[in-house]
Amino acid sequence: MTRQIFLDTETTGLSPESGDRIIEIGCVEMVNRRLTGRHLHFYINPQRPSHEDAVKIHGLTDEFLADKPVFAALADEILDYCRGAEIIIHNASFDIGFLDAELRRLDKGRFREHVDGVLDTLVMAREMFPGKSNSLDALCRRLEVDNTHRTLHGALMDAELLAEVYINMTRGQDALLIDADGSDGDGAGQGVDAVAIDFSAFELPVLQPTPQEAEAFEKALQDLDKASGGKVVWKTMEAVI
Structure with missing residues (x-):
């Protein structure tokens, strides 16, 4: 206790x-x-x-x-x-x-x-x-x-x-305090001292890509791989996983 x-x-x-x-x-x-x-x-x-x-x-x-x-x-x-x-x-x-x-x-x-x-x-x-x-x-x-x-x-x-x-x-970590007015604490700021964002109040949806979006993404990755000479980082990470 x-x-x-x-x-x-x-x-x-x-x-x-x-x-x-x-x-x-x-x-x-x-x-x-x-x-x-x-x-x-x-x-x-x-x-x-x-x-x-x-x-x-x-x-x-x-x-x-x-x-x-x-x-x-x-x-x-x-x-x-x-x-x-x-x-x-x-x-x-x-x-x-x-x-x-x-x-x-x-x-x-x-x-x-x-x-x-x-x-x-x-x-x-x-x-x-x-x-x-x-x-x-x-x-x-x-x-x-x-x-x-x-x-x-x-x-x-x-x-x-x-x-x-x-x-x-x-x-x-239930909430994040973000200075909103940038004041130096002397009370002369024009806005509220802080904005509290309570993340526990949010339910974030997971959006799956459409087939067209997935195809476009894969093509973009192939273009990056080609431009870097096959040195892209994610392939190394995939191999480790």
């Missing part, structure tokens, strides 16, 4: 080293590439005010968070939920930095010590789409994941979107 957890956080600011804290955590569980519906979601009292710019991104005010539980009260439940799973995060260094800082305050070690590994989808996306914008919004557009309801950042919503993005990024 392969168990994966898609995780996202919202924070009071950008720097755990400067005392910024986690204010929201959202997790989505997937087992054997199927979403289970078993989510984990908490709003958290950070015990400090959020930066004004951060509030503009996630919309979680100090007043809203004032009566929420502190991280210390939730840490064991969060770790129990994540334990033994592969954790998938977009821009993992950011979220892991905050989780490590929170756990360090509680003498619970580092986050990676409690899980089966961490996969960063931002690193994956940069390898798959070099030179493109690889934010979560950009990947949603490129991989045709509907994010029209995402007006503000939210940890659970972003974890759910990331799960869909990851499934589309890792679906193998």
